Amino acid sequence: MTDETAAAFGPLDRRAESQPDPPTAPDRISVRDHVVEVEIGAFQSERDTTQRLSFSVVAEVAPSDGAQTDDVDDILSYDAITEAITAELAAERLNLLETLAERIAERILAEPQPLRVFVRIEKLDRGPGKLGVEIMRVRDGLPVQRDTGTAPDLQVFLLENDVFTDPELPRFLDRLDNDPRAFVLCVGPAHIRCPQATDAMAQRHIDLLEIEQNAWRLSAIDPRCVVVGTRTELDWGMKNNQISVWAPSKLVLDAVGGPGGSDPQVLARWLAEDLGAQGFAVVGQGAYVLKDLP
Structure with a gap:
């Protein structure tokens, strides 16, 4: 001391x-x-x-x-x-x-x-x-202006699994890549059977890791989709026109009063609210859905 x-x-x-x-x-x-x-x-x-x-x-x-x-x-x-x-x-x-x-x-x-x-x-x-x-x-100079945590014109999308094989997916990502707004993509678990645990907390970790595996799957399909797991990574992506794919484990498990369970839509809506997103949409397969997004 x-x-x-x-x-x-x-x-x-x-x-x-x-x-x-x-x-x-x-x-x-x-x-x-x-x-x-x-x-x-x-x-x-x-x-x-x-x-x-x-x-x-x-x-x-x-x-x-x-x-x-x-x-x-x-x-x-x-x-x-x-x-x-x-x-x-x-x-x-x-x-x-x-x-x-x-x-x-x-x-x-x-x-x-x-x-x-x-x-x-x-x-x-x-x-x-x-x-x-x-x-x-x-203090170094004037009082610090704290970040309010609100991202201007941020859009959060929850992608359903059938979008991964949709031939329109590359064109959809092209649109996001060329749009000046910020985008964060959320996914659910893939349609595969994963281990089941009798302990609820262990099962929650497994369920969240299933979602993260699917996020990495999307990243492998198109390298413009960058997997991010921390608030710092999310903030950087929103400021630099990056298409971010959310890996939820860290933010969800570290949140105070955060979402319970691992339902993808509950998690995605919670993230959109926490980031101050201006829009949220669930994206399913079909060119008409991709075309009509905000």
Whole structure:
């Protein structure tokens, strides 16, 4: 732990000794020992179970008139810190505390007041002591404008299996390739018998992998169809006129409050909503269907 981090989280007298004269020392807003129960972790034993995380966040803030106006809008509210924690926990299931800390710090620094933020996250249930990470991040220039997650003019299509052998498929893909809009293709499982498991979670993994196998099948038919599995890959594809084919396992299994089961239409509609798509359609075999798409 650095001296500055120790001072940020330590007793007030430690902080006083480490800071410049009071007229130039920034004020600090803090939330300490904020405990939340959440599913997180890179190990298989940490999946499908929750554990307690303890959050301590200290934000150094620019001078404001809040003390004089007594107006909550003139300060960094404690709620902004706890809401940043809640929002990042709700965004997706994460493996690493480091990733979670980074995202919380970024979200807090997107507020107008913070100059620097310290984030400490500790796992309380993974051993005899606390396992944790501590980071310090500094604002670089103006407040960050966070991505709203909405893709302008994105179209999501769910392709039925008979489209794979449709002679019109290449022309359909030609149209998508030449269209300035963003496109993400979803597929269901192929019509083959796959292993069945008695455990529901194991079967869900198998079902999602069936869908991903079919996504790779489409990619083999036409290399313009690029299989993607992460939000970063999806975002890149939408910005670069790529025809993306969604492999759902990671986003679905990591989603907080995401879709249950593995029904292809439920998954595709959930993805369209999550990405802020402007259109959704199910595409079946037949030139008339391909011709009449939006």
